[in-house]
Amino acid sequence: MKxxxxxxxRAQDLKGPDLIHYMPPLESNEALAQRSSASYLSLLGxxxxxxxxxxxxxxxxxxxxxxxxxxxxxxxxxxxxxEALEQHMLQPGLIxxxxxxxxLRTNAAWLLDLEREQGGFGQYxxxxxxxxxxxxxxxxxxxxxxxxxxxxxxLLRMAGKDTFNLSEDVMVQLRAQGVVDRVEDSKxxxxxxxxxxxxxxxxxxSGLPMSHISRMLSFT
Numbered sequence: 200m201k202x203x204x205x206x207x208x209r210a211q212d213l214k215g216p217d218l219i220h221y222m223p224p225l226e227s228n229e230a231l232a233q234r235s236s237a238s239y240l241s242l243l244g245x246x247x248x249x250x251x252x253x254x255x256x257x258x259x260x261x262x263x264x265x266x267x268x269x270x271x272x273x274x275x276x277x278x279x280x281x282e283a284l285e286q287h288m289l290q291p292g293l294i295x296x297x298x299x300x301x302x303l304r305t306n307a308a309w310l311l312d313l314e315r316e317q318g319g320f321g322q323y324x325x326x327x328x329x330x331x332x333x334x335x336x337x338x339x340x341x342x343x344x345x346x347x348x349x350x351x352x353x354l355l356r357m358a359g360k361d362t363f364n365l366s367e368d369v370m371v372q373l374r375a376q377g378v379v380d381r382v383e384d385s386k387x388x389x390x391x392x393x394x395x396x397x398x399x400x401x402x403x404x405s406g407l408p409m410s411h412i413s414r415m416l417s418f419t
Contacts, residue, residue, distance in 0.1 A: 200376045200397060203404040203412070210415040221418075223410045226359030231325040232318070236310045239320040239358070241271040243306045246354040247299050247345045263292040268303070273314075276307035302344035309343055324360045329409050330399050332362045333391040356410065363398050363413035372419050373397065 210218055244264065248257045267290050269275045279287070284304065288295050310320050317323050327335040336351040346354065355362045363369070370382040378397045379390050386394075401412045 200378060200400070203401040203407075206401065206412070206415050206419060207405070210418040213418050218411075218415060222408075222414055223356055224359060225361055225408055225410065228325040231358065231360060232321045234321045234358075236273050236314055236319050236321075237271045240273050240276065240303070240307055240310055241265060242357055243310075243343070243346075243354060244268075244271065244299075244303050246350055246357060247302050247306075248294055248296070250345070250348075250350055252294070257294065260292055260294060263290070267293060271307075273307040273310045276303055277311055279304055299345065305344035324355060324358065327360075329361045330402065331395065332409065333395045335362075336391075337388070361408045361410050363394075363409040364417075365394065366413075366417055368417040369413055372416050 214221060241261075241264075245257065245261055248264075265271065267287055284297075284300050287293065288297070288300060313320050313323050317326075324335065332352075332355075335355070339351040339354075340347045343351075349365070352362050352364050356364060365373075365386070367382065370379070373379050373394060374382055376397075378393055379386075381390075398409055398412060401407075402409060405412065
């Protein structure tokens, strides 16, 4: 496996010496913890509805979702019956997808549980160490709704939580360096742990955020 200096120099060769302009934005743990559950529920919903659809189409419709779902107040959304969700689906401008609608309700109930148990979703993700970020992905997949595959890391990136992202470009380079032996989106836990170990090594060598290392690796 190449060390971080190889990644850095290769990325600089391809993109120029000033890589900071290409790096994903990050929030502090304090900012993550202080964000409201309603804001996170809206973000969760946005990510779920974006999956498999053109992002700009979903983004354009999201203000209507915010209005119909009362600003994504988790108490309100978690209380919706099947009949109420069906009525919401009839609202003009919403994306009519029953599975994703139900996921909003499931995730609202999950966020309420996190408020009681850990102080909220923001505290939950802020306190999770980046050196074990794949375990956070797996926990989100297990406890949330429609957060498998790339959805959990994508949601964390949207929120500003530091995480690497296993895009196709990143996976190609990880395979080239012998970290994994395949590139497919579906990854066994063994593969995820191997990837985490590789990123932990580059993180220790560079002191840089995982998301920045990931972006540089994608450039290579």
